[in-house]
Amino acid sequence: MLDSLDFSNTESVVRINSVSSGLMEEDLQTVLQARNPPTTLMLPKVDSTQELDLFADVLYTTVQSNVHLKNYKPNLISMIESARGLLDLDDVLERGVELSDNDGPFTLEAVTFGSDDFCADIGATRTTEGDELLYARQKIIVSAKAYQLQVIDMVHIDYKNLESLKLVAEKAAEMGFTGKQVIHPSQIAVVQSAFTPSEAKIRWATELTQAFHEHQKSGKGAFTFRGSMIDMPLLLQAKNITNLYEMIDNKKEGPK
DSSP, rough: OOOOOOTTTOEEEEEEOOOTTTOOHHHHHHHHTTSSSEEEEOOOOOHHHHHHHHHHHHHHHHHOOOGGTTTTOEEEEEEOOOOHHHHHHHHHHHHHHHHTTTSSSSSEEEEOOOOHHHHHHHHHOOOSOOOGHHHHHHHHHHHHHHHTTTEEEESSSTTTTTHHHHHHHHHHHHTSEEEESSSSSGGGHHHHHHHOOOOHHHHHHHHHHHHHHHHHHHHHHHEEEEEEEEOHHHHHHHHHHHHHHHHHHHHHHHOO
């Protein structure tokens, strides 16, 4: 299927089975037979650095044994789905970044929260609002951002209710998530809209950044914009907005 589909400027992501399932190695060998291998692999239920190391070893061996995979280094999305995985998250991400930076077989790009399995693991009741998962979600955001990784929020289980999806997706964006999983095509547009900066936000961020650069040239101390004092955290928020908009715009245009 990977060889028969045209993904255009969209990333192809394949979720393989977890290390603990015993099926990870067979999955990798099957998926990487494709002449057009996926740009990104998703590894679920990552509970420890040992599991990440084993995955890295199998991926490296598989790539080295296939001539058509020369220079192949996929992105990796790690999934957190258990209490143990959450407790060991910082160690896992540190190891993932270390492997990425030291000629490892993948580049760790993002962390995803598997909420339903996490609820089952801790004995929580999954609700539409997701209050029972607030701590876990905040912890994952902080850990991922500490390593400059993208962080993808949980699925919205009430998939037919697009209005409630809009509310929780917008809240997730406000919390610091950079994306949200979807389980039905009807959810895509709603989620994309929630994580795309509005025209008003883009205009505010662009004008603030421009005003800051002009202020820097003047050599003056205090800086105000639209009647408010501006500090570095607010400037960084503006830069985050413009960077996100540019990234989205580049994806729409496709490769040059």
